[in-house]
Amino acid sequence: MDSIGGVVSNPGSTRSNKTGSWRTFKPLLDKEKCIDCDNCIMFCPEGCINKDHNIDYDYCKGCGICEVECPVKAIKMERE
Amino acid sequence: MTKKVMTANRAVSEAVKLAKPQVIPVYPITPQTSISEYLAQFVADGDIDAEYIRVESEHSAISAALGASGTGVRVFTATSSQGLMLMHEILYAAAGMRMPIVMADANRSISAPLSIWNDQQDSIAQRDSGWLQTYAENGQDSLDSVLMAYKISENSKVLLPSMVCLDGFILTHTVEPVEIPTQEQVDSFLPKYKPEHAFLDPKQPKSLGTLTDPDYYMETRYQLEKAMENSIEVIEQVSKEFKEIFSREYGLVEEYKCEDAKIIIIAMGSICSTVRVCVDDMRERGEKVGLLKIRSYRPFPQEYIQKAVQNADKVAVLDKNIAFGVGGALYNDIKAKIDIEAYDFILGLGGRDITPKDIDEVLDKTKNPVKDVTWIGLKNKGM
Ligand code: SF4
Ligand code: SF4
Numbered sequence: 001m002d003s004i005g006g007v008v009s010n011p012g013s014t015r016s017n018k019t020g021s022w023r024t025f026k027p028l029l030d031k032e033k034c035i036d037c038d039n040c041i042m043f044c045p046e047g048c049i050n051k052d053h054n055i056d057y058d059y060c061k062g063c064g065i066c067e068v069e070c071p072v073k074a075i076k077m078e079r080e
Numbered sequence: 081m082t083k084k085v086m087t088a089n090r091a092v093s094e095a096v097k098l099a100k101p102q103v104i105p106v107y108p109i110t111p112q113t114s115i116s117e118y119l120a121q122f123v124a125d126g127d128i129d130a131e132y133i134r135v136e137s138e139h140s141a142i143s144a145a146l147g148a149s150g151t152g153v154r155v156f157t158a159t160s161s162q163g164l165m166l167m168h169e170i171l172y173a174a175a176g177m178r179m180p181i182v183m184a185d186a187n188r189s190i191s192a193p194l195s196i197w198n199d200q201q202d203s204i205a206q207r208d209s210g211w212l213q214t215y216a217e218n219g220q221d222s223l224d225s226v227l228m229a230y231k232i233s234e235n236s237k238v239l240l241p242s243m244v245c246l247d248g249f250i251l252t253h254t255v256e257p258v259e260i261p262t263q264e265q266v267d268s269f270l271p272k273y274k275p276e277h278a279f280l281d282p283k284q285p286k287s288l289g290t291l292t293d294p295d296y297y298m299e300t301r302y303q304l305e306k307a308m309e310n311s312i313e314v315i316e317q318v319s320k321e322f323k324e325i326f327s328r329e330y331g332l333v334e335e336y337k338c339e340d341a342k343i344i345i346i347a348m349g350s351i352c353s354t355v356r357v358c359v360d361d362m363r364e365r366g367e368k369v370g371l372l373k374i375r376s377y378r379p380f381p382q383e384y385i386q387k388a389v390q391n392a393d394k395v396a397v398l399d400k401n402i403a404f405g406v407g408g409a410l411y412n413d414i415k416a417k418i419d420i421e422a423y424d425f426i427l428g429l430g431g432r433d434i435t436p437k438d439i440d441e442v443l444d445k446t447k448n449p450v451k452d453v454t455w456i457g458l459k460n461k462g463m
Contacts, residue, residue: 004239005178006300007278008287
């Protein structure tokens with residue numbers, strides 16, 4: 001039977017729901033300026049900055065926390 | 081099949097016993113209380129093999145019912161008045177999540193002022209929740225409606241919860257002869273519930289009742305609208321099957337002397353018994369009057385009503401509820417969906433008796449209308 005009543009019948013729907021589409025501002029990380037303090041990794045509420053400081057734009061909602069927490073201003077928010 | 085003298089609350093409880101629900105979360109409230117007591121007794125005596133959950137409120141009763149239904153078992157609960165108000169939030173969730181719960185509502189007025197007596201404001205206040213609503217006329221109707229409600233609600237074209245409404249005290253505490261079907265009859269009419277719909281099963285993980293973003297919400301609500309539409313033909317089908325096994329016929333509406341009636345009185349619940357007698361009296365006096373009983377308020381039987389009133393000049397709608405400023409709920413539905421001159425009569429609120437004299441006044445004020453909405457039986461106290 002089709003999904004009725006808003007039932008999520010396949011587990012793992014958080015992955016298929018690409019919340020990155022909610023974003024208005026996109027964080028751009030300048031690896032030249034980065035001093036590897038890893039602040040952005042720890043503060044990102046979506047857990048979408050990896051150990052190599054690559055941002056997963058499928059799920060980054062553009063909250064801008066990483067920009068604020070970066071001590072050397074290596075992250076800039078840009079309108080999409 | 082045995083015939084016994086009992087209250088409608090007992091009749092409902094007998095129906096529940098025969099329907100064999102597996103979970104019964106229920107909280108007592110006047111005038112529903114004896115249903116919760118009978119069911120507790122049945123479970124304690126081993127007459128029903130169910131989990132009877134003594135919850136701490138009606139909000140919990142319906143929440144537990146929803147959760148239990150989500151595991152794919154048959155569920156029953158019952159409430160009344162303020163209890164139904166407290167359930168309000170979860171009623172919408174139960175319908176939205178498409179849980180075929182069956183609940184009896186002992187119709188009682190709403191506070192303030194506090195009143196334990198009958199009107200239909202409580203269930204009417206839940207009109208838009210997505211629950212099917214049936215209004216019973218007597219004890220037999222109450223018993224039969226519970227059995228049919230399970231079969232209708234559990235149909236895969238419907239999957240909506242059902243509220244069986246019975247007038248508080250007038251039915252719940254009045255004894256009359258009721259035929260109790262045999263377990264074999266009920267088993268053949270209503271076999272064990274096998275959920276085809278999503279339910280909680282560790283072997284097939286699913287999420288029920290999650291957040292839905294604007295991409296999905298509207299479609300989900302539209303499915304509900306469609307299910308409500310589908311329920312009309314399912315009720316027709318279930319009524320037919322019911323008649324074959326139990327030899328009693330029910331439909332979405334019941335016409336009484338409507339064919340040649342110029343004025344048709346439209347009503348729901350126990351008041352129909354009074355009106356039927358009044359119609360006979362009025363006919364003896366030469367008045368061409370009929371009664372149209374609305375059994376199924378939701379789904380709204382638009383086509384049946386339109387057909388029943390096609391030869392009439394006017395209809396008089398009896399409402400034991402009030403939507404302040406616009407008249408009663410049934411009247412407003414009829415004004416919206418039925419092509420006929422209609423007058424509304426607000427009566428019987430908070431247990432005010434409705435006498436044949438009142439119905440005479442209804443007829444008089446429909447023949448010689450002064451206004452579209454009239455309150456019947458007001459005593460001019462405190463005006
Ligand atoms: S903008 Fe917000 S969500 Fe996106 S990477 Fe930065 S902290 Fe994470
Ligand atoms: S916060 Fe700034 S400096 Fe620290 S790791 Fe992230 S980008 Fe690099």
